[in-house]
Amino acid sequence: xxxxxxxxxxxxxxxxxxxxxxxxxxxxxxxxxxxxxxxxxxxxxxxxxxxxxxxxxxxxxxxxxxxxxxxxxxxxxxxxxxxxxxxxxxxxxxxxxxxxxxxxxxxxxxxxxxxxxxxxxxxxxxxxxxxxxxxxxxxxxxxxxxxxxxxxxxxxxxxxxxxxxxxxxxxxxxxxxxxxxxxxxxxxxxxxxxxxxxxxxxxxxxxxxxxxxxxxxxxxxxxxxxxxxxxxxxxxxxxxxxxxxxxxxxxxxxxxxxxxxxxxxxxxxxxxxxxxxxxxxxxxxxxxxxxxxxxxxxxxxxxxxxxxxxxxxxxx
Amino acid sequence: xxxxxxxxxxxxxxxxxxxxxxxxxxxxxxxxxxxxxxxxxxxxxxxxxxxxxxxxxxxxxxxxxxxxxxxxxxxxxxxxxxxxxxxxxxxxxxxxxxxxxxxxxxxxxxxxxxxxxxxxxxxxxxxxxxxxxxxxxxxxxxxxxxxxxxxxxxxxxxxxxxxxxxxxxxxxxxxxxxxxxxxxxxxxxxxxxxxxxxxxxxxxxxxxxxxxxxxxxxxxxxxxxxxxxxxxxxxxxxxxxxxxxxxxxxxxxxx
Numbered sequence: 001x002x003x004x005x006x007x008x009x010x011x012x013x014x015x016x017x018x019x020x021x022x023x024x025x026x027x028x029x030x031x032x033x034x035x036x037x038x039x040x041x042x043x044x045x046x047x048x049x050x051x052x053x054x055x056x057x058x059x060x061x062x063x064x065x066x067x068x069x070x071x072x073x074x075x076x077x078x079x080x081x082x083x084x085x086x087x088x089x090x091x092x093x094x095x096x097x098x099x100x101x102x103x104x105x106x107x108x109x110x111x112x113x114x115x116x117x118x119x120x121x122x123x124x125x126x127x128x129x130x131x132x133x134x135x136x137x138x139x140x141x142x143x144x145x146x147x148x149x150x151x152x153x154x155x156x157x158x159x160x161x162x163x164x165x166x167x168x169x170x171x172x173x174x175x176x177x178x179x180x181x182x183x184x185x186x187x188x189x190x191x192x193x194x195x196x197x198x199x200x201x202x203x204x205x206x207x208x209x210x211x212x213x214x215x216x217x218x219x220x221x222x223x224x225x226x227x228x229x230x231x232x233x234x235x236x237x238x239x240x241x242x243x244x245x246x247x248x249x250x251x252x253x254x255x256x257x258x259x260x261x262x263x264x265x266x267x268x269x270x271x272x273x274x275x276x277x278x279x280x281x282x283x284x285x286x287x288x289x290x291x292x293x294x295x296x297x298x299x300x301x302x303x304x305x306x307x308x309x310x311x312x313x314x315x316x
Numbered sequence: 317x318x319x320x321x322x323x324x325x326x327x328x329x330x331x332x333x334x335x336x337x338x339x340x341x342x343x344x345x346x347x348x349x350x351x352x353x354x355x356x357x358x359x360x361x362x363x364x365x366x367x368x369x370x371x372x373x374x375x376x377x378x379x380x381x382x383x384x385x386x387x388x389x390x391x392x393x394x395x396x397x398x399x400x401x402x403x404x405x406x407x408x409x410x411x412x413x414x415x416x417x418x419x420x421x422x423x424x425x426x427x428x429x430x431x432x433x434x435x436x437x438x439x440x441x442x443x444x445x446x447x448x449x450x451x452x453x454x455x456x457x458x459x460x461x462x463x464x465x466x467x468x469x470x471x472x473x474x475x476x477x478x479x480x481x482x483x484x485x486x487x488x489x490x491x492x493x494x495x496x497x498x499x500x501x502x503x504x505x506x507x508x509x510x511x512x513x514x515x516x517x518x519x520x521x522x523x524x525x526x527x528x529x530x531x532x533x534x535x536x537x538x539x540x541x542x543x544x545x546x547x548x549x550x551x552x553x554x555x556x557x558x559x560x561x562x563x564x565x566x567x568x569x570x571x
Contacts, residue, residue, distance in 0.1 A: 048419040051568050073421040084416035088333040100322040101420045145416070 001026040001153060001183040002047070006056035009042050016042040018207040019056065024200075029179045031198035032187035035307050039207040040187040041081060044155050047185070048078045061152050074103060077151040077182075081158055083142025087131030091122055091141055094130060095148060102149035112148055120144035121170065135162040143171070147178065154178065156186040160193060172196050191299050203306055210306040219296040223251075223268045224275050227261040227291035228282055240264060243281050247274065261290055319426040320433065327404070327434025336403070337438065340396060344442045351388045352449040355381045377459040378539070382450075386467040386537045389446065390530065393475055394503050400438055401482025402496035404431050405560075409567075410490040418568065428560045432476075432483055432553075439475045443468060463539020470536020473549035474529060478503055480556025487563040503529070 002024040009017040017039040024030045034040050046053045047060065049069040057064060063071040086094060095113035104112050117123045120140045125133060130141060139162050146154055159175065160168045176197055178184060188194060194201060195215075202212040211218060230240070241253035244266050251267040268274055275292055282289045331337040363375050408414040417427055447468075453459050482499040489495050509528040512521040525531060529552075532545040 045415075050415055050419050070421050070423070073419055076419070078415070078419045080412060080415045082412040084411075084413045086330070086411070086413060088330060093329075097322065097326055098416070098420075101319060101417070101422055103421050106318075 001028075002058070002060055002185065004043075004047070004056075004058045007043065007046060007053050007058050008055035009039075009046060009051070010054040015207055017046070017053075020204065020207075020209055021056075022202050022209065022212050024183055024185060026183055027180045028200060029175070029184045029186065029198050031194035031201045032185060032204065033189065033191070033194055033201060033303065034187075034204040034210075035189060038204045038307075040204060041157055042207075043204070044078070044157050044185070044187060048076055048155055049073055050078075074149075075152045077146035077149065077154045079142045079146040079154075079156045079159055081161075083138050084145070085130045085138055085141055087129065089130055090127050091117065091130055091133075092126040094141065095144060098145045099148050104149050112150075113144075116144040116148040119147065119174065136164060136167050139163065140167075140171070143174070147182075152183060154182045154184045154186075156184065158188055159186055160188070160190070168193075191303060195299055203303060205307045211302075215299075216294075216296075219299060219302060223295040224266045224273075224278055225291070225293045225295050226264045226266070226278060226282065226289065228264065228287045228289055229261050230285075230287045243285065244278065247277060247281075249274070265295065267295075319422050320430040323422075323427060323430025324433035324437065327431050328437045330403075330434075331400075331438045336399065337441075340399060341442060341445055344392065344396065345445050345448075347392055348385075348389065348446040349449060351385055352381075355384055356452075377453060377457045378463050381453065382459060382464055382467065383537055386471060387533075389443075389471055390474060390533050390537070393471070393478060394500070394507060396439070396442065397475065397478040397482050397503060398496040398499040400435050401479055401486050401499055402492040403486070404435060404483050405487035406489055406492045406495045410492075414567075418564075424561055424564045425557075428483065428487075428557060428564065432480055432557060432560075435479045435483065436472075436476050439479060440472060443471060443475075460539075466539045466541050467537050469541070470533050470545070473536075473546065474533050477549040477552035477556065478529065480553040480560070482556075484556050484559040484563060487560050487567070 002022075004023065005021050007017060007020045008015065020039070020043055022030075032040050032043070042051075045051045047058055047065065049065050049072050052066055057066070059065065060072045061075050063075070065072050089097070092113065095117060096109050099109045099113050100106075114123070114126075117126060120143045122137060122140050122144055125137055130138060133141070139159070143156070143159060146156065156175070160171050163171060172193070175184060175186065186193075186197070198215065200212070200214040201218060203210040203218075228240075237255040237257070240255040240262055241264065244250060244253045244264065249268050249270055249272060251269050253264065253266050255262055255264045257263070266274065266278065273294065275294065279289060279292055282292075359375070359377070359380050362380075366375065405414070408417065450464070454461075481502060482495075485499045485502065486492075486495040489498075506527065506529045509524040510530045512525040512528070513531070515521045532548045535542045535545055
C-alpha cells in the first residue's frame with residue numbers, strides 16, 4: 001500500500017531524512033519510532049505531498065507522491081503534529097469544511113462529518129467553538145478530520161499527545177479499530193503506544209532507518225523462556241535443565257524458582273525456533289506448561305541501544 | 317470550482333467570525349458617513365448662496381458630491397486593504413492549518429483563487445455599506461446613476477487588484493503585522509507614483525506614473541469606462557495571484 005524507496009530530504013546545511021526505504025502492507029498499523037528530531041515528521045510530510053523529496057520516490061496505493069499528488073491526497077488522511085484546526089470555527093462547521101475540500105460529495109457532507117465526530121468522541125461538542133476546547137478534544141477533532149473522507153491510508157503524527165490516560169486508551173482502541181479497513185502509519189516517541197497498537201515498526205534515528213520489521217522479529221532473541229510446574233519436591237534445578245541441555249544447538253540452560261512456577265531459560269546458538277521441541281519435552285515429562293515464549297529484549301532496550309549507538313557513531 | 321467556492325465561503329465567514337469584519341465595517345461606515353455629510357453640507361450651502369445671489373449656476377450632484385466621495389473611498393482602501401489581506405496566508409501558516417490545505421486534494425490555484433474571492437467579497441460588502449448613504453441622494457435629488465455605477469466598478473476593480481498584491485505579501489510571511497505593514501507601504505508607493513506626472517518627462521517617470529493605482533481610478537470616478545484601465549487592474553490582479561502561486565510553490569520546497 002505504501003512503498004518508500006530511498007527517500008531523502010536535504011536542506012541547505014542538513015540532511016533531515018537520508019535514504020529511507022520501507023514498505024507497508026494493506027491494513028497494517030506501522031509505528032514510526034524515533035527520538036525528537038529524527039526525521040519522522042519530515043518523512044510524513046513527504047508522504048502526504050506537503051513537501052517534495054530531494055531524492056528517492058514514495059508511492060501510496062500505487063500513485064507517486066511527486067507525479068500524481070492529487071490522487072495521493074485523495075487517498076490519505078493526515079493528522080499533523082499540531083491539529084490543523086481553525087479556532088474561530090465550530091466543530092461541526094469545521095468538519096463539514098474539511099469534508100468538502102477532501103472531495104466528499106455534497107449530499108454526504110453532513111452525514112460523513114457526523115459519523116467522523118461520533119467515531120472520535122467529539123459529537124458532544126459539535127456546536128462549540130474549537131478555540132474553546134481543551135487540547136485533548138482539539139486533538140480528537142484533528143483525528144476526525146483525518147478520517148472524514150474514509151481514506152485508504154492514515155498518517156498520524158503523534159496522535160495521542162496531550163491526552164489524559166483514559167483518552168489515550170480510547171484513542172488506541174479507535175486507531176486499532178480503524179486498521180484493516182485503513183492502512184495506518186503513526187509516529188510516536190512513546191514506546192507503550194507502539195507496543196499497544198503496532199504490528200510492525202520502523203525505528204528511525206538521525207534521518208536514517210536504524211531497523212525495521214515486525215514487532216516479534218525485532219524483539220526476539222535466540223532462545224526461549226518457559227514457565228512450568230512440576231510435582232511438589234520431586235525435582236531440583238539440575239533435573240529440570242538436564243533434558244534441554246542435550247538438545248542440538250542449545251548453548252546453556254538455567255532453571256530458577258521464585259516461589260511458584262519454575263522459569264527455565266534456554267539459550268540457543270542459532271535463531272532456529274526450538275519451541276515445538278521444548279514443548280514436546282515438557283509434556284513428555286508430565287510437567288504442566290504455563291508459558292512458552294521466544295526470548296525477547298524489551299522494546300525499550302532495543303530502542304535505546306539503537307538510538308544511542310547511532311549517536312556515538314555520529315560523535316566519532 | 318466547488319473547491320474555490322468552499323474556500324471563498326470559509327474566508328468570508330472567517331472575517332465575520334472574528335472582530336475584523338465588524339471593526340472595518342464600523343470604521344468604514346463612520347468615515348464614509350462623515351465624507352458624505354460634509355460634502356452634502358457644502359453642496360447645500362453652495363446652492364443656497366447661488367439662489368440668494370440670483371446667479372443660476374448649474375449645480376451637479378454627480379460632479380460635486382459623488383465624484384469627491386468616491387475619490388475619498390479610494391484613499392480609504394489604502395488603509396483597509398492591508399487589514400483584509402494580512403491574515404489570508406500568514407494566519408494559516410502560523411496556525412499550522414496550511415498543512416491541512418496543502419495535503420487536501422486541492423490545486424494551489426484553487427486555494428489562492430478561493431482566498432482572493434473571499435477577500436473581494438468582504439471588500440464588496442464594505443462598499444455596499446457605503447451605498448446606504450447614497451440612498452438619500454436619490455431620495456432628495458436626481459443624480460445620474462450610470463457614472464455612479466462606473467465609479468463603484470472602478471473601486472471594486474481597484475480593490476481587487478490591491479487585495480491580490482496584499483495576498484501575495486501575506487503568503488511570504490507568518491507574521492500578520494509584517495504582512496499588513498508591507499502591504500500598506502507597497503500600496504502607498506504605488507499611490508504616490510502619481511506625483512511623477514508633475515516631474516520632468518522621461519521614461520522612468522512616465523512608466524511610474526502609468527503604474528500608479530490612483531491614476532487609473534480617476535477616469536472611473538469621472539464615470540468613464542476605459543478598457544485601458546480595466547486591463548490595468550486585471551493585470552495587477554493577475555500579477556498578485558501569479559506571485560502568490562509562486563510563493564506557495566516555494567513554501568513546499570522550503571517547508
